[in-house]
Amino acid sequence: MGETGTMTSFSPSTGVRRTGRDPRPDPGWCRPVEEGQRAYRAAASVVDPEIPVVTIEDLGILRSVEVDGDTAIARLTPTYTGCPAVLAIELAVEAALRDAGFEPRVERVVSPAWTTDWITPEGREKLRDYGIAPPAKASNSIRALFGETEVACPRCGSGETARISEFGSTACKALYRCEACHEPFDYFKCI
Structure with missing residues (x-):
């Protein structure tokens, strides 16, 4: 005190x-x-x-x-x-x-568990500017839980992307490639 x-x-x-x-x-x-x-x-x-x-x-x-x-x-x-x-x-x-x-x-503090929903709008924009696609959907979305996520390229904004690997530079990110600009990028997975 x-x-x-x-x-x-x-x-x-x-x-x-x-x-x-x-x-x-x-x-x-x-x-x-x-x-x-x-x-x-x-x-x-x-x-x-x-x-x-x-x-x-x-x-x-x-x-x-x-x-x-x-x-x-x-x-x-x-x-x-x-x-x-x-x-x-x-x-x-x-x-x-x-x-x-x-x-x-x-x-x-481990309860409640962290979720990507807690990333601020400013944080999402910083991730995008850095070349990492922020989580696309709410973490409780059934599509996000099963990896059926549409991810926009953080470089050109195209929705024509493909997942290359479930794991990117860290375990919390997946590796994607943009079909429009052909650049690889990390996607911050929904958790």
Whole structure:
């Protein structure tokens, strides 16, 4: 708890939440909110080591950041349990929070499981600009679950594409080829 007996939490879905044990008005109420936002921004700036153009916020991996005194607690949900980048991301978040002046703590949250639906619109656009086709359909689509997905080429926009391999540069991506421009590209699979 901070000096006033309060704790702040910040997440993109809930915003800032202030809870406290001290019922008296807190004359410094802005400081905890600013600290929570500063901690969140620091963690949110961490880029994915496998796709360096998107942040963990863009991918929806960062669930929340809570500030308790000098400690910032970041909650992350890995894209999948066996993802080799999980430890690298957690260490990068710790470093970012430490650089921002906090004592870092990272907690791995596995429920609910991450889904490609959590990728932000900005993240999808960044993937496309980088040459990776973002997930085409909602993760709960029966067609997406069985790999019957129409994928547009991120380079020319053509829908005339063919899957070359179920696995691309990483396990969460499939390798496709555009029949119009003949370029290969990764497709971020629906999960």
